[in-house]
Amino acid sequence: MTDQDALLEYLLRLGDNTLILGHRVSEWCGHAPVLEEDIALANTALDLIGQTQMWLGLAGEVEGKGRTADDLAMLRDVWDFRNVLLVEQPNGDFGQTILRQFLFDAFHFDLLTALSRSANDQIAGIATKSLKEVTYHLERSSETVIGLGDGTDESHRRMQAALDLLWPYVGEMFVADDVDTALQAQGIAPDLTLLRQSFDARLADVMSEATLTLPENSFAHAGGKTGFRHSEHLGHLLTQMQWLQRAYPGATW
Amino acid sequence: MMTTEWPLWEIFIRGQHGLNHRHVGSLHAPDAEMAMKNARDVYTRRNEGVSIWVVEAKHITASSPSDKGPLYEPAESKVYRHPTFFDIPDEAGHM
Numbered sequence: 001m002t003d004q005d006a007l008l009e010y011l012l013r014l015g016d017n018t019l020i021l022g023h024r025v026s027e028w029c030g031h032a033p034v035l036e037e038d039i040a041l042a043n044t045a046l047d048l049i050g051q052t053q054m055w056l057g058l059a060g061e062v063e064g065k066g067r068t069a070d071d072l073a074m075l076r077d078v079w080d081f082r083n084v085l086l087v088e089q090p091n092g093d094f095g096q097t098i099l100r101q102f103l104f105d106a107f108h109f110d111l112l113t114a115l116s117r118s119a120n121d122q123i124a125g126i127a128t129k130s131l132k133e134v135t136y137h138l139e140r141s142s143e144t145v146i147g148l149g150d151g152t153d154e155s156h157r158r159m160q161a162a163l164d165l166l167w168p169y170v171g172e173m174f175v176a177d178d179v180d181t182a183l184q185a186q187g188i189a190p191d192l193t194l195l196r197q198s199f200d201a202r203l204a205d206v207m208s209e210a211t212l213t214l215p216e217n218s219f220a221h222a223g224g225k226t227g228f229r230h231s232e233h234l235g236h237l238l239t240q241m242q243w244l245q246r247a248y249p250g251a252t253w
Numbered sequence: 254m255m256t257t258e259w260p261l262w263e264i265f266i267r268g269q270h271g272l273n274h275r276h277v278g279s280l281h282a283p284d285a286e287m288a289m290k291n292a293r294d295v296y297t298r299r300n301e302g303v304s305i306w307v308v309e310a311k312h313i314t315a316s317s318p319s320d321k322g323p324l325y326e327p328a329e330s331k332v333y334r335h336p337t338f339f340d341i342p343d344e345a346g347h348m
Contacts, residue, residue, distance in 0.1 A: 034259070036280050036291040043294050140290055147283065 006182040007120075008062045009082065010189060012072070013179075013225050015055030016083035019073055020234070021104060022048030023241050024091060033094050040140065044101070047133040054126045074245040078235050085224035086169035088234040095148055095155065096162040102141035102206070103166060107173045109138045110198045114190030123188060142206050149210025156211065163212050171220020174199070262288040263313060264296055265306040274306050285309070 026045035032038035056069035087104060091097045112134055115127035148155040174196040176184070183189035207214055223229030244251060259281040265274035277296050282288035288307040296302070316324060328334065 034281060036282065036295060039298075040291065040294040043298055136293075143286065143290070147287070 001178060001182065003182070003186070004062060006179050007188070008059055009179045010183050011055055011059035011062060011123075012082040013084075015052050015059055015069070015072070016081050017087055017104070017108075018048040018055060019052040020081070020083040020237065021087035021101075022046075022052060023237060024087065024089075025097070025101070027091055028097065037094070041097075044137055044140075047130075047137070051126070051130045051133070054129070058122055058126065070245075074242050078230050078238060079227055081230060081234060081238075082225055082227050083234075084169070084172050085221050085231055086166065086173065088224065088231060088237060089166065089169060090233055092162065092165070093158055095158040096165065098141055098144045098148065099159060099162040100166055101137070102145045103170055104173075105134060105138040105141045106199055106202050106206075107195070108134050110195045111190065114195065118189070119187035145206060145212075146210045149207075149212045159210065160212055163207075164215055167215045167217070168219050168221050171218070172222050172224060175220070175222065177226060259283050261310040262292075262307045263310050264288075264292045265308070266292070266296055266302040267304040268301060269303065274304065277301075279310060282307075 022045045025041050025048065028038065028041045029045070030038065032041055052073065053069045056072045060067045060069060060072060086100060089100060091100075109131070112127045112131040116124055116131055118124040118127065145159065149159040150156070174192045176192045180189055180192055184191055203214070221231075224231075260283075261279055262282055262285075263279050264277050266277050267274045280288065280291050280295055282291045285307055288309075289305060292305050292307055297305070
């Protein structure tokens with residue numbers, strides 16, 4: 001694996017995470033339980049799609065084959081995607097969506113904080129810009145998780161169920177492979193074991209305030225960020241997200 | 254009957270440094286902190302504000318429309334209360 005291959009792979013992971021989660025969150029538009037949450041979720045989705053344009057735009061440059069961010073988003077198939085499995089999981093109920101958001105935000109915040117000091121200036125620039133948005137995402141999702149976890153019997157039950165369901169998807173975000181270690185050696189990407197420590201500390205705080213119990217099982221699904229095996233949900237998501245470009249290739253506004 | 258609706262909050266936003274907070278609308282939220290966040294999402298997404306105030310609507314005491322006469326009409330015939338009888342020197346410029 002050349003340095004360029006590793007960098008491209010890493011950028012696709014960053015951009016695919018924000019693209020797939022952004023699309024997932026956008027599915028709430030017009031359906032959220034209250035107007036205020038509807039707008040907040042749409043804002044989050046738009047932030048994530050904006051970040052995708054920067055990450056995938058840079059990925060296209062690094063690849064050097066003339067592919068744009070749009071090409072990468074709309075014309076790749078399931079096996080080409082490099083997002084973690086967590087972000088492609090279905091929305092479920094509102095609590096499940098918010099818990100998924102919190103788990104990703106907590107990871108994303110620490111990741112971007114580290115990347116804002118990356119040896120690669122372009123990556124550092126995108127991370128710094130994204131971090132302002134993600135700081136707010138994390139603040140909002142943490143408080144909502146706490147509010148619903150420590151809320152009524154029903155909201156507590158739903159949040160605990162969401163945590164039990166999504167917990168096996170947390171581990172994948174922190175497992176380093178050859179790509180991570182190669183970029184870490186060049187000072188471009190952070191050490192994921194350090195990120196995990198910070199994540200665990202934050203998680204413990206929020207879970208205790210939310211009166212939620214972390215499952216003891218440490219099993220972690222894998223296969224998303226390497227593209228080896230996505231869950232069946234990604235294919236369904238792509239048929240929705242990509243159908244227009246697939247049905248009418250090259251269509252523009 | 255217990256209501257499951259979140260309380261209503263009135264939102265005030267200061268658009269630029271030096272200007273007053275202005276009422277921009279209202280929204281629902283479970284508490285003041287979430288009202289602040291919701292205000293950020295609902296009313297400042299196009300870069301409108303630099304400062305937000307949220308006030309739970311029940312804490313605002315409003316004048317009643319039927320009191321309009323007694324409250325405001327007595328001022329109408331008292332033109333001398335308006336500072337319009339002074340010549341403003343040119344040097345003072347626009348006031």
